[in-house]
Amino acid sequence: MPTIRAIRAAVRAARVGVLTTQPRFGMIVASAAARAAGAVHLLSTHPLPDAARPRFLAGWTHLAGDASLEAVLAASGLDAVLPSDLASTRLLAGLSGEGGAGPCRLPLSPPQVLSALHDKYVFKTLCEAAGVLVPETRLLAAPADARACLDRLLAGGDTLRFPVVTKPIAAQNGRGVRIHRSARDLAAALATGGVWLPGVVQRYVPGRDVDLSLLARDGHVLCAVLQERIAGGGLRFFRDAEAEAMGARLIAHLGFSGVVHLDLRREAASGRPVAIEANPRFWGSLGWADGAGLGFVGQAIALALGLPVTDWPLDLSLRVRTPIGWWRALGRGELPNPRELRAAVRLRPAPRSVMDGDPVR
Missing domain, CATH: 3.30.470.20 (ATP-grasp fold, B domain)
Known part of the structure; x- marks a missing residue:
């Protein structure tokens, strides 16, 4: 087995690409990659003005809509490629196989596994199957589900108790997350579109x-x-x-x-x-x-x-x-x-x- 020093030296000698669909995420990952690797190249689905390119980037490539990612990678001269944001992780995971031309890729689960983890309700079912503790959660697939859930809560016909949290099943960065302290709060949110659907309602965990x-x-x-x-x-x-x-x-x-x-x-x-x-x-x-x-x-x-x-x-x-x-x-x-x-x-x-x-x- 190589020593830690030898592993670090091999990483420092590598030319690494960072794939991104969001420049913010791409720069965060590329900045960290630049500390470890010899040269970092950003592969972005969005154009990056020269004025916005930081010194730690050795170069960047704009992936136009009709560009084949596999072809770009094969011609890139990179040694390894990593994703950054969720969309680029799914994109890299969906490429065929780990072999063939182009740089080595970070081993990734298939896109359907990534999507399952990202889905708030499916994640809850995966945790239960794995024996991982999760809060009580109900799926709100449509307005009728939300109304029926509220009726059960008002009638005491559900083990879920207030306060509860509602959130969309596939949003990121806290978007659409709301805490409801009472049935009145939840009813008002439902009436004014404050609950994003499809979503989940979940026990609030102090x-x-x-x-x-x-x-x-x-x-x-x-x-x-x-x-x-x-x-x-x-x-x-x-x-x-x-x-x-x-x-x-x-x-x-x-x-x-x-x-x-x-x-x-x-x-x-x-x-x-x-x-x-x-x-x-x-x-x-x-x-x-x-x-x-x-x-x-x-x-x-x-x-x-x-x-x-x-x-x-x-x-x-x-x-x-x-x-x-x-x-x-x-x-x-x-x-x-x-x-x-x-x-x-x-x-x-x-x-x-x-x-x-x-x-x-």
């Missing part, structure tokens, strides 16, 4: 948000880390055996390959992690993990190249803030350790020239 990031191949988790927001701004990265075991059960059940970011809630009453939804793609806070030295993209490049992937220490616990964030934290008496200071200096936000669109997670 507690705090925790995210689990995973890289896997063929149902085996290769590396994992959790993150949560910290007071005063920033993120804390850590390990948690119970949450990781929960994620591993889902990954094994699906035989999943690729990256996935699981949104969890640490239930206040029981302290147990509860699965809320999944994003089977790279995530918007990736730059913070990269600044912390948790190189998910570097690990993904190694996996694409057929090299071993190593996990992070089980006793990991690291707070990541911007330098300004730490300056403010010092005023509250919080002191960073040397590794946390290095992480603050390493943070590299994506260029503002491509920061259009909604916030990403």
Whole structure:
């Protein structure tokens, strides 16, 4: 088996392409890839003005509507290619086979598996089948379903209790998510179009948000880390055996390959992690993990190249803030350790020239 140094050297020598349909996501992943690889090339379905091209990009290609991705990749001269956002992950996953001409590809589950994970109601059924704890959830496929669900709640004929959360089954970045404290709140939202359909209604889980990031191949988790927001701004990265075991059960059940970011809630009453939804793609806070030295993209490049992937220490616990964030934290008496200071200096936000669109997670 090659040493960690040899693996890193092989990744540093690689020419890596990042496929994107959203420049914001593409730049986040490309920025992290540039820390690990020798040269990074962006393959985008949207044109990128020269003025918006950051220095860490060796080049970029606009994939026009009639362009064959397989043909572009075959002629690219790249060693490996990664997706970034959900659409590009589905696109890369749908290409025929891992062999043939062109760069090595990150192993990915089929598009139908990615779509199943992304669907809020199907995700709930997958979790139940895998023995993963999820909140009570009802499908609202049409207005009649929503009305019938409200009638059952009013009549006490449903085990679901308020407060509840409604959300569309396939939206991202928190769009369309609403908390309803009472039947009156839910009825008003239904009457004014405040509930996006098709969607789900789900038991609200009191507690705090925790995210689990995973890289896997063929149902085996290769590396994992959790993150949560910290007071005063920033993120804390850590390990948690119970949450990781929960994620591993889902990954094994699906035989999943690729990256996935699981949104969890640490239930206040029981302290147990509860699965809320999944994003089977790279995530918007990736730059913070990269600044912390948790190189998910570097690990993904190694996996694409057929090299071993190593996990992070089980006793990991690291707070990541911007330098300004730490300056403010010092005023509250919080002191960073040397590794946390290095992480603050390493943070590299994506260029503002491509920061259009909604916030990403």
